[in-house]
Amino acid sequence: MARSFVQLSLGERRIIARVREKKINQAEIARALRRDRSTICRELRRNFWRDPEVPIVEGYWHVTAHGIAHHARLTCV
Numbered sequence: 001m002a003r004s005f006v007q008l009s010l011g012e013r014r015i016i017a018r019v020r021e022k023k024i025n026q027a028e029i030a031r032a033l034r035r036d037r038s039t040i041c042r043e044l045r046r047n048f049w050r051d052p053e054v055p056i057v058e059g060y061w062h063v064t065a066h067g068i069a070h071h072a073r074l075t076c077v
Contacts, residue, residue, distance in 0.1 A: 007069065008035075008043060013062035016043065020060050046072070 008016075012033055019029050026044070030037040047065035050058045 007073070008039070010062065010066045013043070013047075013065050016040065017060050017062040017065075020044075043069075 012035075015033060016029055019032070026040045027037050030040045033040070043065070044060055047068045048058070048060050049064045049068075
């Protein structure tokens with residue numbers, strides 16, 4: 001059977017960013033968004049922003065994450 005994938009929306013990424021600030025774990029985020037826990041785990045791993053020059057601002061920023069994911073989709077096609 002063919003699988004269909006639905007990309008995370010900017011709104012879902014905004015929710016992930018807000019609840020991450022509250023230290024809510026990935027399993028609870030996944031349940032709230034009705035997504036698989038591995039989807040949330042991959043999202044945070046792939047789109048966690050790091051800047052070696054300014055480590056104090058590293059983190060999961062939903063707008064930045066959305067841009068990173070969008071760019072990755074464009075370069076894979």
